[in-house]
Amino acid sequence: MKINIIMNRLYFLFFALLLINCSEGDLIEISVDDLNGDLENCSNENDNTFVFFVIDQDINRSLSLNFTDTSFEIIPENVSEISIDEPTVITLNTTSNQFIYREFDTSINGTEYFCNSIPVSGITVTQELISSNGTAEISYMEVTSSTTETTYSRTVTLKDITLEGNGIAIRKQSLVLGLDNITIPN
Template identity: 35%
Template sequence: MKKILSTFIFLIILSCDDGDIIVTSFEFDDVDLQLCEGSITDEFVFFKINTSVNEAIAYRFISDTYSQTSETENDIIIDLNTDPDNNLIYRQFNSAITADYYCSNIPDSSIGVTDELIGIGGQAVITNVIVSEDDNDGVESTLESPNEIDPEADPDGDGVPNYLDDDMSDPTIGNEDATADSLGIEAGYNSDEDQIPDFRDQDDDNDNILTSVELPNSDPNDSSFADTDGDGTPNYLDKDDDDDGINTIDEDVDGNGNPRDDDTDRDGEPNYLDMDDDNDGINTIDEDTDGDGDPLNDDDDGDGIPNYLDANNPMNDVSNANEVNPSILDNTVITIFRTTVTITNLILNEENDQFTDDNFSFGFRDETVSITTPKND
């Protein structure tokens, strides 16, 4: 449904009491900042409603720079005036209102405005920044960082988060090692070196198996992360989960990009977790007959099936075992954008003792979205 902010368009029609307005409360600190988008392009209205005394304050503006889901490179600064396209209005009502008063096509005709103040001067300052990003993979972001450091924190106040900061205790040193080809992610924050820090990476070891899938172990009474080969590196960070000399991503023998559905010997254990992939009694790592550390390249009988998958079973036709995997899994990040709205040097159309501070803060509003991008971009 298109949202037409009729409340602002019909200001002249809606009547208010004459004389000085006595604001009885103007208490909005504990009230959520809400947002409606208008029916015309780039039209927005931020508002707060104090239901306890039937009052509200709203700021409507048009901007082709603002977006709820894009960071503002610089503050958006807009001069206030009485133009319907850019105004701040405080109102008291004769009955309770909801967000529909500002967001619906037609305002409820039974709601009357008893008092009104209009901002006739000042500036609106609007910013929108990312305050949190997480891959929602089941591992806390602090556990995906060295020494359980919050990767997004900025203890030295230099504007550079820890995972990019060359010296997190020195405000004069930021992300000095960033280049055109590298974000400059610090050591310990990016296990697979794919330019995505672990706390934003759904596949931390880049093996085409999501971290969330690699976490659980087979013991319901054990809360530790799964470590199939017992090498001290949990599966979600281990490029070779069964320590058979073949990286997990290369055990995708059917080449469909999913190592989880490949079980050559049909024993119920996928190859990437199976130390003997063809169940011939010889561990995969011991079928590296040329001793180069790569069982993928050993095919002693020349039948096109590498030894580690060849148990003299004609059904095991896996001649594509050495093919490059078609793609890396896309990566989805749960991202929280925070919009902050502040009115500076506010001038109202009437004097009022309640407005002793000409800088009015609307507070902030968070918008949570899932952003998916191809990981191999």
């Protein structure tokens, strides 16, 4: 009986020491959920590259989806190119189709930074996380229609992504990058 009490106390002491000595390391607080900005986009038709991006000027952060696709257009020329039944699915990787989280040392102009073939100088990226997997889904829903034009709501959603960089990994099951409206003449 006395041996059981001593053993129980030793187990408790060992467990308490284990809890005290365990460390999660430095607490790194990166949130990709709460950026406060509008979904913007641009394309380079010469090499079929596209980018959707959101910039939060208050905290100098951005989220961007960069991808290459020969069949996708930012603003389709006619309604037949938009599928409201099935989203356009883009498989993410670490090279050509990337979802990227960035923090900057200063505020940036998204069009100048993401849409020029040579980005503006004098901006330092202080933190960068790049997707290693997952998918991006671009879906459309008809909002209004008239005899002259149709307006669609476009939503960019990222699914099952892992953002990695500098010893950090963030896993998200679903993240809505943003939505915008596009109007197409009928």
